[in-house]
Amino acid sequence: MGWTFPSLFIILISIVASIYQVKTLNLYNTSSTTTNSSLTNNTITNSPVHTNMSAPRAIRQAFLAIEKSEGMGARVRRSIGTPKLRNFSPFLMLDHFTVGKDAGFPDHPHRGQETITYLLSGGVDHEDFAGHKGTIGPGDLQFMTAGRGIMHAEMPHNNPDGSPNVGIQLWVDLPKKLKMCEPRYRDLRAQEIPIASADGGRATIKVISGKSHGIDSVKDLAYTPVWILDITLKPGGRINQILPIGWNAFAYTLEGTTTINKKKIPQYHNVEFVQEGDSVQASNESDEESRFLIIAGQPLDQQVVQYGPFVLSSTEDVYQAISGLPVAL
Numbered sequence: 001m002g003w004t005f006p007s008l009f010i011i012l013i014s015i016v017a018s019i020y021q022v023k024t025l026n027l028y029n030t031s032s033t034t035t036n037s038s039l040t041n042n043t044i045t046n047s048p049v050h051t052n053m054s055a056p057r058a059i060r061q062a063f064l065a066i067e068k069s070e071g072m073g074a075r076v077r078r079s080i081g082t083p084k085l086r087n088f089s090p091f092l093m094l095d096h097f098t099v100g101k102d103a104g105f106p107d108h109p110h111r112g113q114e115t116i117t118y119l120l121s122g123g124v125d126h127e128d129f130a131g132h133k134g135t136i137g138p139g140d141l142q143f144m145t146a147g148r149g150i151m152h153a154e155m156p157h158n159n160p161d162g163s164p165n166v167g168i169q170l171w172v173d174l175p176k177k178l179k180m181c182e183p184r185y186r187d188l189r190a191q192e193i194p195i196a197s198a199d200g201g202r203a204t205i206k207v208i209s210g211k212s213h214g215i216d217s218v219k220d221l222a223y224t225p226v227w228i229l230d231i232t233l234k235p236g237g238r239i240n241q242i243l244p245i246g247w248n249a250f251a252y253t254l255e256g257t258t259t260i261n262k263k264k265i266p267q268y269h270n271v272e273f274v275q276e277g278d279s280v281q282a283s284n285e286s287d288e289e290s291r292f293l294i295i296a297g298q299p300l301d302q303q304v305v306q307y308g309p310f311v312l313s314s315t316e317d318v319y320q321a322i323s324g325l326p327v328a329l
């Protein structure tokens with residue numbers, strides 16, 4: 001999605017804060033790397049079936065993604081990339097957007113990250129300066145690697161029934177060595193996504209990327225490994241979802257109320273999990289269906305210096321990105 005100039009200006013102020021936070025991030029990731037390798041060694045030494053490690057991840061925090069205006073005629077619930085949740089490598093931003101027919105995100109730049117757009121309803125046309133064009137519809141995804149830089153537009157459809165265009169956009173950091181790679185796109189159509197069933201049909205899992213209940217759908221869609229699961233639970237349904245050890249993970253509640261680790265989580269909440277543990281337990285104790293995303297990603301042990309849509313490794317790199325911008329921004 002786009003970043004208006006005022007929001008870019010505000011983020012400039014936060015660069016200093018980001019640099020300060022990098023120290024915290026490095027400490028965090030150093031310890032996670034240690035944990036990860038020791039667990040890996042443990043698995044190799046012992047049994048490939050890691051039953052001794054089956055432990056649900058605790059919730060670090062759960063909070064409402066507050067709805068705000070963004071750009072012209074767009075409303076966005078941002079949860080990652082806010083004061084509530086930063087330095088959550090590899091995730092930089094999570095937006096749940098609702099965009100009307102006359103709104104959109106005309107030409108704007110990105111550099112140094114991957115954006116994953118998951119459309120829930122409506123349609124969004126995409127076009128960039130290199131001549132790439134595409135449209136995604138309900139249930140489709142688009143993976144865009146901004147790499148060394150891309151200028152593009154994301155324009156929502158004018159739906160005949162007047163309904164808005166709703167979706168999720170996740171920004172994932174790129175490994176430092178790939179920051180300046182060639183930009184690329186990949187679309188994933190709704191019909192290409194395998195669906196798993198659990199708990200006697202009371203749990204349905206769209207395995208966009210990752211593994212769930214016998215379906216292995218780990219795809220080479222983004223350079224940084226990410227699992228994305230879209231889960232619907234009927235009343236009374238429950239699920240135990242295994243996640244890669246040492247990865248950062250969160251859930252985002254799209255519809256209804258979901259009980260996660262015995263805590264009732266209403267709609268539009270982000271649930272951040274601690275890194276320890278290997279699974280997430282969720283159930284639906286309500287009378288209506290509940291729907292939520294579980295997303296996990298491999299943390300990157302690197303600096304993050306962000307100025308709006310530029311996510312780079314040093315302040316100098318950010319200045320360079322800004323100075324190379326067309327005046328149109």
Ligand code: CO
Pocket residue numbers: 001002105108110115152154
């Ligand atoms: Co964009």
